[in-house]
Amino acid sequence: MLRKFFTSLSLRNLIFVGLLLATAIGLGYLANRHHLQRDITLNASNSLEPASVSILGQLDGALTITVYATEQDAKLGDIRKLIREFVSLYQRHKSDLKLVFINPEKEPEKTRAARIQLNGEMVVEYAGRNEHLTQINEQSLTSALLRLAHSREQTVMYLIGHGERKLDGIANQDMGVLFGAKLKQNGFKINSLNLTIAQDVPRNVSVLVITQPQLDLMPGEVDKLLHYVERGGNLLWLLDTGPLHGLERLADKLNLVLPPGIVIDPAAAEMNAPATWSLGTSYPPHAITNGFNLITAFQSARPLEWDEAPEWQHHVLVEAAARGWVSPQTKGLDASGLNSNGRPLKFDKQHDTKGPVAIALAMQRNINDTEQRLVVVGNGAFLANSFAGNGGNVDLGVNMINWLTGEEHLITLQPRAAKDSNLVLNKTQLTVISVGFLIALPLLLALVGGVIWWKRRRA
Numbered sequence: 001m002l003r004k005f006f007t008s009l010s011l012r013n014l015i016f017v018g019l020l021l022a023t024a025i026g027l028g029y030l031a032n033r034h035h036l037q038r039d040i041t042l043n044a045s046n047s048l049e050p051a052s053v054s055i056l057g058q059l060d061g062a063l064t065i066t067v068y069a070t071e072q073d074a075k076l077g078d079i080r081k082l083i084r085e086f087v088s089l090y091q092r093h094k095s096d097l098k099l100v101f102i103n104p105e106k107e108p109e110k111t112r113a114a115r116i117q118l119n120g121e122m123v124v125e126y127a128g129r130n131e132h133l134t135q136i137n138e139q140s141l142t143s144a145l146l147r148l149a150h151s152r153e154q155t156v157m158y159l160i161g162h163g164e165r166k167l168d169g170i171a172n173q174d175m176g177v178l179f180g181a182k183l184k185q186n187g188f189k190i191n192s193l194n195l196t197i198a199q200d201v202p203r204n205v206s207v208l209v210i211t212q213p214q215l216d217l218m219p220g221e222v223d224k225l226l227h228y229v230e231r232g233g234n235l236l237w238l239l240d241t242g243p244l245h246g247l248e249r250l251a252d253k254l255n256l257v258l259p260p261g262i263v264i265d266p267a268a269a270e271m272n273a274p275a276t277w278s279l280g281t282s283y284p285p286h287a288i289t290n291g292f293n294l295i296t297a298f299q300s301a302r303p304l305e306w307d308e309a310p311e312w313q314h315h316v317l318v319e320a321a322a323r324g325w326v327s328p329q330t331k332g333l334d335a336s337g338l339n340s341n342g343r344p345l346k347f348d349k350q351h352d353t354k355g356p357v358a359i360a361l362a363m364q365r366n367i368n369d370t371e372q373r374l375v376v377v378g379n380g381a382f383l384a385n386s387f388a389g390n391g392g393n394v395d396l397g398v399n400m401i402n403w404l405t406g407e408e409h410l411i412t413l414q415p416r417a418a419k420d421s422n423l424v425l426n427k428t429q430l431t432v433i434s435v436g437f438l439i440a441l442p443l444l445l446a447l448v449g450g451v452i453w454w455k456r457r458r459a
Contacts, residue, residue: 046089047089048089048090048092048093048138049138049142051142052090052138052141052142052145053093055142055145055146055149055410056090056093056094056145057093058149058409058410059094059126059145059148059149061096061126061127062096062097062098062126063094063096063097063098063124063125063126063145064097064098064100064124064125064126065087065097065098065099065100065122065123065124065125066100066101066102066114066122066123066125067080067083067099067100067101067102067120067121067122067123068102068103068104068111068114068116068119068120068121068122068123069083069101069102069103069104069119069120069121070103070104070105070119071103073119073120076120079119079120080101082136083099083120083122083136084099086136087099089138090141104116104119115132117134118134120134120136121133121134122134122136122141124141124144124145124148126145126148126149127148129148130148131144131147131148143185143186146185146186146187146410147185147186147187148187149409149410150186150187150407150410153189154187154188154189154206154207154405154407155188155189155190155191155202155204155205155206156183156188156189156190156191156205156206156207156209156401156405157190157191157192157193157201157202157205157207157208157209158190158191158192158193158208158209158210158211159192159193159194159195159208159209159210159211159213159225160192160193160194161194161195161196161221162213162214162215162216162217162245163213163214163215164210164211164212164213164214165211165212165238165380165383165384166192167179167180167183167190167192167209168180168190168192169385170385171385172384172385172386173381173384173385173386174384174385175211175383175384175385175388176385177385177388178383178385178388178389178394179383179388179393179394179397179398182394182397182398183398183401186398186410188206188401188405193205193208195217195220195221195224195225196218196220196221198224200224200227200228201224201225201227201228201233205233206234206404206405207234207235207236207401207404207405208228208233208234208235208236209235209236209237209238210225210235210236210237210238210247210250211238211240211380212238212239212240212242212245212380213244213245213246213247214245215245216245216246217245217246217247218246219246221246222246222247222249222250225247225250226249226250226253229250229253229254229372229374231367231368232367232368232370232372233372234372234373234374234404234405235374235375235404236374236375236377236400236401236404237250237374237375237376237377238377238379238380238383239258239302239304239376239377239378239379239380240300240302240379240380240381241261241262241300241302244258254306254312254363254374254376255306255307255308255309255312256304256305256306256376257305257306257307258302258303258304258305258378259302259303259305259326259328259353260302260328261302261303261326261327261328261353262276262300262301262302262326262327263276263278263298263300263301263302263303263320263321263324263325263326263327263355263357263359263378264276264321264324264325264326264327264345264352265277265278265279265320265321265323265324265355266321266323266324267279267281267321267322267323267324268297273297274299275345276299276300277297277298277299277300278297278298278301278320278321278324278357278359278379279295279296279297279298279320280295280296280297280298280318280319280320280359280360280391280396281295281320282318282319282320282322282356283317283318283319284315284316284317284319286315286317286362287403287408287411288317288362288375288396288399288400288402288403288408288411289317289318289396289399290411292392292395292396292399294391294392294395294396295391295392296318296382296390296391296392296393296396297382297387297390297391297393298318298320298359298377298378298379298381298382299379299381299382299387300379300381301320301357301359301378301379301382302359302378302379303326303353303357303358303359303378304358304359304360304361304376304378305358306361311365311367312363312364312365313363313364313365314361314362314363315361315362315363315364316358316360316361316362317360317361317362317375317377317400318358318359318360318377318396319356319357319358319359320355320356320357320359321355321356321357322355322356323355324354324355324356324357325347325352325353325354325355325357326352326353326355326357327345327348327351327352328351328352358378359377359378359379360375360376360377360378361375361376361377362374362375362403363375363376371406373403373404373406374404375400375403375404377400382396382397383397399411
């Protein structure tokens with residue numbers, strides 16, 4: 001009987017169908033419980049950047065995106081479908097992201113109340129705050145999420161009045177085009193501070209940025225800076241080579257030792273960059289550099305040293321010139337790092353100091369029941385408009401500000417721009433492809449078919 005059961009064709013087919021259905025149901029159940037996907041497109045256009053995924057993970061609570069769009073758009077067609085597919089990339093990583101559509105033509109009162117200007121405009125709402133978006137791309141939406149993720153309004157002020165770099169300036173030496181713009185995009189409020197006018201550094205300042213002055217600060221201004229540090233204010237100090245112009249007292253207050261000279265990095269020369277550039281490739285563990293693996297470049301950086309103080313914790317952020325040195329010879333160098341004789345600099349064991357060299361430093365201490373944070377960088381040009389576009393300079397600068405403001409949970413790399421997916425072919429390549437697909441390939445298939453037909457006929 002059992003033998004007949006297994007030899008019966010209908011029973012075997014029935015068993016096969018049953019196993020196939022069980023397998024399909026099991027796979028469906030597993031797919032529903034465990035999401036697994038792989039994006040094999042060239043630009044990973046169907047996936048979010050790791051930075052966007054990281055930010056979504058920081059948003060505790062529901063997130064709502066309300067889209068004011070008609071059924072059809074004159075230029076984009078079914079705009080709702082485009083937005084729905086785009087937002088679905090975010091919904092994969094945040095299940096409580098709610099997408100709502102409102103038709104401006106059918107609900108004009110709601111549209112006016114929301115101050116909507118364009119068809120397809122999105123309002124992103126989180127934790128009682130909202131952001132309006134008129135562009136549909138990952139950079140815009142992720143930047144809006146960054147702004148909404150800030151736990152409180154953060155104000156970054158920068159010192160002016162002595163020829164310092166401006167955090168919102170557009171000149172080559174200023175820092176507003178890339179770095180300042182990125183801070184604004186991420187929700188930081190930027191203001192200038194002139195201590196000859198202000199009675200003190202305002203208490204609502206999250207971070208004070210000091211860059212290299214070109215004129216001496218007045219003693220009263222330095223007193224206000226020291227008072228700001230004494231009461232626990234957070235500080236980003238960007239030092240260039242040259243005199244401190246009155247900030248020596250601040251360096252003494254922080255137990256900083258600032259030896260003369262600049263860092264010479266042979267690794268930069270090997271990359272056809274001036275030897276006076278320092279390449280940041282080594283980042284000791286710290287919240288600012290966690291997961292940071294981009295190359296940074298610093299023009300004419302100065303070394304940082306310090307005297308240990310029991311109240312302060314010191315953490316090196318960037319080490320450069322592992323095979324280089326610190327040269328006290330700063331005069332007579334041109335932009336390429338050559339000396340006055342037109343020859344490359346060489347290590348002088350009598351005067352130079354071997355690397356590696358610390359060129360960025362984080363400091364912190366507990367004061368007045370709060371944690372005070374400072375970052376000192378032996379270079380201000382790395383965030384200047386003419387230089388900030390090199391490597392991960394802006395990313396590192398934003399990470400520093402996030403840590404200084406206590407927003408280290410937002411420290412992440414900014415979403416990278418999409419790769420160019422356009423295929424450009426010259427006339428010869430187009431001719432080869434056209435002849436190959438339209439003539440050669442059909443002839444080859446016809447030849448193979450003819451050979452097979454001939455063999456079968458003779459068989």
